[in-house]
Amino acid sequence: xxxxxxxxxxxxxxxxxxxxxxxxxxxxxxxxxxxxxxxxxxxxxxxxxxxxxxxxxxxxxxxxxxxxxxxxxxxxxxxxxxxxxxxxxxxxxxxxxxxxxxxxxxxxxxxxxxxxxxxxxxxxxxxxxxxxxxxxxxxxxxxxxxxxxxxxxxxxxxxxxxxxxxxxxxxxxxxxxxxxxxxxxxxxxxxxxxxxxxxxxxxxxxxxxxxxxxxxxxxxxxxxxxxxxxxxxxxxxxxxxxxxxxxxxxxxxxxxxxxxxxxxxxxxxxxxxxxxxxxxxxxxxxxxxxxxxxxxxxxxxxxxxxxxxxxxxxxxxxxxxxxxxxxxxxxxxxxxxxxxxxxxxxxxxxxxxxxxxxxxxxxxxxxxxxxxxxxxxxxxxxxxxxxxxxxxxxxxxxxxxxxxxxxxxxxxxxxxxxxxxxxxxxxxxxxxxxxxxxxxxxxxxxxxxxxxxxxxxxxxxxxxxxxxxxxxxxxxxxxxxxxxxxxxxxxxxxxxxxxxxxxxxxxxxxxxxxxxxxxxxxxxxxxxxxxxxxxxxxxxxxxxxxxxxxxxxxxxxxxxxxxxxxxxxxxxxxxxxxxxxxxxxxxxxxxxxxxxxxxxxxxxxxxxxxxxxxxxxxxxxxxxxxxxxxxxxxxxxxxxxxxxxxxxxxxxxxxxxxxxxxxxxxxxxxxxxxxxxxxxxxxxxxxxxxxxxxxxxxxxxxxxxxxxxxxxxxxxxxxxxxxxxxxxxxxxxxxxxxxxxxxxxxxxxxxxxxxxxxxxxxxxxxxxxxxxxxxxxxxxxxxxxxxxxxxxxxxxxxxxxxxxxxxxx
Amino acid sequence: xxxxxxxxxxxxxxxxxxxxxxxxxxxxxxxxxxxxxxxxxxxxxxxxxxxxxxxxxxxxxxxxxxxxxxxxxxxxxxxxxxxxxxxxxxxxxxxxxxxxxxxxxxxxxxxxxxxxxxxxxxxxxxxxxxxxxxxxxxxxxxxxxxxxxxxxxxxxxxxxxx
Numbered sequence: 001x002x003x004x005x006x007x008x009x010x011x012x013x014x015x016x017x018x019x020x021x022x023x024x025x026x027x028x029x030x031x032x033x034x035x036x037x038x039x040x041x042x043x044x045x046x047x048x049x050x051x052x053x054x055x056x057x058x059x060x061x062x063x064x065x066x067x068x069x070x071x072x073x074x075x076x077x078x079x080x081x082x083x084x085x086x087x088x089x090x091x092x093x094x095x096x097x098x099x100x101x102x103x104x105x106x107x108x109x110x111x112x113x114x115x116x117x118x119x120x121x122x123x124x125x126x127x128x129x130x131x132x133x134x135x136x137x138x139x140x141x142x143x144x145x146x147x148x149x150x151x152x153x154x155x156x157x158x159x160x161x162x163x164x165x166x167x168x169x170x171x172x173x174x175x176x177x178x179x180x181x182x183x184x185x186x187x188x189x190x191x192x193x194x195x196x197x198x199x200x201x202x203x204x205x206x207x208x209x210x211x212x213x214x215x216x217x218x219x220x221x222x223x224x225x226x227x228x229x230x231x232x233x234x235x236x237x238x239x240x241x242x243x244x245x246x247x248x249x250x251x252x253x254x255x256x257x258x259x260x261x262x263x264x265x266x267x268x269x270x271x272x273x274x275x276x277x278x279x280x281x282x283x284x285x286x287x288x289x290x291x292x293x294x295x296x297x298x299x300x301x302x303x304x305x306x307x308x309x310x311x312x313x314x315x316x317x318x319x320x321x322x323x324x325x326x327x328x329x330x331x332x333x334x335x336x337x338x339x340x341x342x343x344x345x346x347x348x349x350x351x352x353x354x355x356x357x358x359x360x361x362x363x364x365x366x367x368x369x370x371x372x373x374x375x376x377x378x379x380x381x382x383x384x385x386x387x388x389x390x391x392x393x394x395x396x397x398x399x400x401x402x403x404x405x406x407x408x409x410x411x412x413x414x415x416x417x418x419x420x421x422x423x424x425x426x427x428x429x430x431x432x433x434x435x436x437x438x439x440x441x442x443x444x445x446x447x448x449x450x451x452x453x454x455x456x457x458x459x460x461x462x463x464x465x466x467x468x469x470x471x472x473x474x475x476x477x478x479x480x481x482x483x484x485x486x487x488x489x490x491x492x493x494x495x496x497x498x499x500x501x502x503x504x505x506x507x508x509x510x511x512x513x514x515x516x517x518x519x520x521x522x523x524x525x526x527x528x529x530x531x532x533x534x535x536x537x538x539x540x541x542x543x544x545x546x547x548x549x550x551x552x553x554x555x556x557x558x559x560x561x562x563x564x565x566x567x568x569x570x571x572x573x574x575x576x577x578x579x580x581x582x583x584x585x586x587x588x589x590x591x592x593x594x595x596x597x598x599x600x601x602x603x604x605x606x607x608x609x610x611x612x613x614x615x616x617x618x619x620x621x622x623x624x625x626x627x628x629x630x631x632x633x634x635x636x637x638x639x640x641x642x643x644x645x646x647x648x649x650x651x652x653x654x655x656x657x658x659x660x661x662x663x664x665x666x667x668x669x670x671x672x673x674x675x676x677x678x679x680x681x682x683x684x685x686x687x688x689x690x691x692x693x694x695x696x697x698x699x700x701x702x703x704x705x706x707x708x709x710x711x712x713x714x715x716x717x718x719x720x721x722x723x724x725x726x727x728x729x730x731x732x733x734x735x736x737x738x739x740x741x742x743x744x745x746x747x748x749x750x751x752x753x754x755x756x757x758x759x760x761x762x763x764x765x766x767x768x769x770x771x772x773x774x775x776x777x778x779x780x781x782x783x784x785x786x787x788x789x790x791x792x793x794x795x796x797x798x799x800x801x802x803x804x805x806x807x808x809x
Numbered sequence: 810x811x812x813x814x815x816x817x818x819x820x821x822x823x824x825x826x827x828x829x830x831x832x833x834x835x836x837x838x839x840x841x842x843x844x845x846x847x848x849x850x851x852x853x854x855x856x857x858x859x860x861x862x863x864x865x866x867x868x869x870x871x872x873x874x875x876x877x878x879x880x881x882x883x884x885x886x887x888x889x890x891x892x893x894x895x896x897x898x899x900x901x902x903x904x905x906x907x908x909x910x911x912x913x914x915x916x917x918x919x920x921x922x923x924x925x926x927x928x929x930x931x932x933x934x935x936x937x938x939x940x941x942x943x944x945x946x947x948x949x950x951x952x953x954x955x956x957x958x959x960x961x962x963x964x965x966x967x968x969x970x971x
Contacts, residue, residue: 145958145960146958146960146961148958149961187841187842187843187954195958196954198838198841199838199954199955202838267907267909268907269909294909295908295909295910295911295961296911297909297911297914297915298911299911299915300911351909352907365909366909809834809837
């Protein structure tokens with residue numbers, strides 16, 4: 001069935017417009033272009049002696065959007081801290097990318113990166129036949145408006161990233177991290193235009209579930225954070241890893257190649273998605289943004305995936321990318337950046353009639369991929385697509401003139417009507433760089449009084465049943481984490497398969513024991529004290545999890561995903577600068593390169609009176625190649641009589657901890673990272689695990705030693721007796737609650753089989769460690785405090801019930 | 810004689826002896842809203858089939874495609890809406906025009922694969938039958954807070970026995 005477009009093309013009266021009129025034009029058209037950008041466009045078209053068409057303005061607006069051009073990260077920032085001002089020319093190049101460059105240079109022959117920052121996803125080496133592709137994206141604004149559809153298309157979109165990397169990777173797993181307001185937020189306090197967090201939570205989980213499961217991709221890893229500041233701006237991070245044959249990583253488009261769209265048809269879905277994500281949400285967004293909402297169709301995407309894997313292996317196309325934000329304009333504009341392209345809009349298949357040319361060009365309808373197909377392969381591609389019931393249409397060709405030319409149907413006389421004719425250079429390089437000021441004023445949050453704190457046992461139970469720590473089994477059970485048959489270590493572990501695993505392991509090639517470890521680190525609370533240490537801690541946490549299951553940091557790569565408030569505000573921008581600086585320092589110290597990443601700004605909600613910004617939130621995702629998955633270690637204790645060791649030094653670092661949060665405080669002493677010590681600890685622990693000296697290993701993060709050890713005990717179904725005097729610690733970490741609940745980085749709780757203690761201790765020489773307890777046959781969790789008194793003696797079932805109850809929906 | 814082109818509305822519900830997990834989950838969520846009067850929620854899948862369909866063809870689509878005969882049953886609903894008893898409220902939620910309806914598209918393709926050539930399009934929606942002493946403002950709250958998303962959907966609610 002074919003539908004007719006509406007032929008209307010309007011021009012923007014820009015040449016004669018005043019500044020006020022241009023600002024008005026940008027706002028009315030939802031273009032999200034600032035005055036300086038509008039002036040640049042006017043200058044460009046003045047030289048051409050004509051006004052731009054709506055197709056041209058919309059294409060420029062989306063190509064120049066923060067979402068696509070990362071103007072903040074690539075701009076000029078004057079960073080003011082105390083009396084010092086530092087001019088940072090391109091924050092991204094000086095932190096994230098520089099870390100990768102420095103690490104790759106230092107590693108030399110051992111560099112395992114294949115492609116970083118240039119393609120839709122990062123690529124590292126896996127084995128002789130395949131490389132590994134990984135990308136994490138956010139889909140926050142659409143998920144705030146329609147949780148199901150937003151999360152649905154979030155996962156659908158990120159699956160298309162590895163698929164559009166190189167000549168196409170085959171997805172092997174998904175990972176999803178969400179940030180919501182607490183599900184028990186009072187309905188009476190809900191601002192107008194905001195969906196209740198419980199509804200957002202349920203809708204997002206259902207959206208991810210329905211897309212991932214129906215695509216046949218296991219969802220093996222994730223995390224969920226809760227904070228009231230996510231009320232108007234929930235965060236939805238979706239990630240996908242894939243494998244790609246080593247000889248299918250290069251791509252190019254040659255003049256004469258055909259522009260082919262395959263998959264879904266084009267409708268009005270997601271119009272203005274890219275510019276929309278560069279605007280703060282208001283209570284009017286709910287209705288004005290209808291078009292920004294996209295609806296996913298996983299069955300369509302599965303068919304596209306199946307066709308593409310065959311077409312890739314038969315060499316039927318030379319280049320591929322996905323239609324994401326900006327649709328055709330972005331996909332074709334980027335693919336044709338070095339050649340030029342001509343697009344004939346009337347050839348694009350439509351879902352329904354009445355779309356205007358600019359809507360066809362900008363639409364963000366889902367499940368569409370753009371290919372560059374040599375003319376002599378088009379018949380074979382068409383035949384293949386027809387056999388799998390996938391629509392494929394030639395909508396233009398790549399040229400050699402470095403222009404993006406868009407035409408609509410021929411007029412009565414038979415000549416084509418040009419609706420856009422843009423210089424690629426201006427389109428991609430013409431955006432003016434922004435200059436912003438960042439101002440860092442360290443906050444000062446008081447420490448809680450030491451008097452009147454609850455006892456250790458009571459605190460432990462309360463922490464286990466806090467939203468951030470509590471079991472996420474209700475969510476995990478909805479995801480298929482087994483499909484494809486390669487899942488080795490899954491999200492829930494232990495005697496009854498209900499303990500919280502650290503990292504997941506997948507074996508993508510079933511004839512091989514080589515595996516892929518995926519983990520994540522995120523803790524926005526630390527950013528309330530210092531975003532530098534928040535970012536440092538997120539990297540450390542992700543690497544700890546990789547280490548726990550048997551991975552090694554020198555085979556690990558990282559992704560960075562920044563979700564921030566409005567970066568035009570100096571305090572938000574200063575937080576970004578500090579987090580990015582930590583990314584450089586800590587990644588270089590650990591030798592773990594960034595291979596891809598993304599940012600999402602303007603996560604602020606205004607209800608007319610107040611503006612609520614999300615806490616600066618950095619998700620670090622880690623991916624690691626493991627030579628032999630048979631060496632994998634889970635987190636549940638395995639047998640009575642085994643010894644429990646604490647590895648890594650405990651400091652008085654309760655600032656931003658869950659324990660202080662429970663007491664209603666933020667505090668001062670945020671966890672810091674000593675990466676030199678941390679990498680020593682992680683490398684030794686990796687060796688010990690490889691030698692079979694470790695029965696179980698769990699990292700200390702939220703809730704500290706107490707929560708980590710309790711989780712290991714009730715996951716394994718055996719008791720544990722701990723003695724805090726044996727915990728390696730700083731002298732000033734001299735209170736029981738400090739030792740139990742401090743969230744110092746680079747620490748592990750390790751179970752060592754009975755009889756292997758001497759070997760384990762020998763392997764740990766030079767690393768802070770202490771033999772702090774044993775696994776017992778009694779189903780109790782016992783802790784002896786620093787003075788020798790028993791401060792916790794609680795039934796395992798009590799602890800486990802406290803941990804499982806909150807999200808047993 | 811060829812059938813005339815019109816719209817047939819089909820409701821698919823769980824059989825009485827099969828747990829309605831969606832309905833049960835919603836009942837809990839409604840209680841969370843502070844609406845204590847809710848006694849039960851039944852979840853209904855709605856399909857609007859547009860086209861010229863004979864009785865045999867309609868049956869082929871409803872029993873062969875839209876309904877799982879082991880756990881579900883279906884009925885055709887008239888323009889008056891869902892079969893709602895006195896003391897119950899019916900709620901229908903449908904997509905706004907232009908919003909992609911992936912399930913509808915798949916149902917259309919499935920119908921054609923079953924050899925029903927006269928089918929023109931399929932829309933999908935959701936229905937809910939709410940039991941308990943509720944007043945309209947409460948039902949509106951339930952619809953806005955839980956059942957329908959105004960950004961992409963519109964809803965209608967009506968009281969049984971009216």
